[in-house]
């Protein structure tokens with residue numbers, strides 16, 4: 001498989017993947033003297049599950065933060081839905097249909113699961129407080145629509161039984177699932193997952209993998225995720241970008257990447273010339 005293909009492709013499990021949704025072109029990101037990303041290019045196609053993997057400090061989080069608009073690279077271009085994206089704030093990126101979860105859970109711990117998931121709908125709440133006061137009907141209709149969508153997400157991720165529970169009381173694996181629910185509540189076109197399995201036990205990882213696959217299948221959501229655990233990612237992803245020391249050292253199907261000598265060396269800790 002070529003990573004320069006413009007059109008989509010059929011996955012090994014027979015799913016149809018569309019054209020290019022996002023393209024990173026020659027991205028370089030520096031923090032003072034540290035080059036976190038060096039001249040990396042790759043694309044994300046409509047409907048695929050795309051992983052970015054690499055050892056510690058490879059630059060995965062930095063790349064996710066470039067995609068989500070948190071960092072603006074010094075060099076390179078970000079293309080989204082066929083247009084070059086100007087530098088924009090993360091909330092503007094979110095308004096373009098990109099939602100994310102965080103490596104360290106970022107939920108409102110004192111609030112219920114339902115209220116946390118509702119915050120994912122903020123971009124859809126068009127009426128402000130003044131409008132709500134004078135235009136009650138419209139605000140109510142909006143509230144009902146948002147609520148219906150959130151309930152659908154809650155059912156889908158099987159968290160009905162904890163919808164009233166304060167997040168602080170939940171075990172780690174469930175918190176991660178609530179974070180996924182909140183991101184999904186935004187009905188994103190592109191969903192970014194920052195180490196969705198980090199800190200999970202085997203059973204929780206299996207659950208999370210299943211939910212990620214189901215989200216992709218049921219909602220048609222394109223998913224980009226970063227992980228440093230190779231195993232889980234290989235089962236889940238259609239294509240994988242491998243980073244090491246800020247550079248791209250591999251890009252292809254899980255099989256292609258698994259057999260790439262540079263990738264094997266990076267994971268075995270072979271020293272660099």
Ligand SMILES: Nc1ncnc2c1ncn2[C@@H]1O[C@H](COP(=O)(O)OP(=O)(O)OP(=O)(O)O)[C@@H](O)[C@H]1O
Pocket residue numbers: 031034035036054055056057058059060061062063228
């Ligand atoms: N805000 C920052 N300021 C300075 N240096 C940074 C910053 N963020 C990341 N770096 C550096 O950039 C490099 C890449 O870090 P990054 O967190 O993107 O890697 P990673 O692959 O996500 O690592 P991990 O798997 O450990 O989370 C590292 O050398 C890191 O120290």
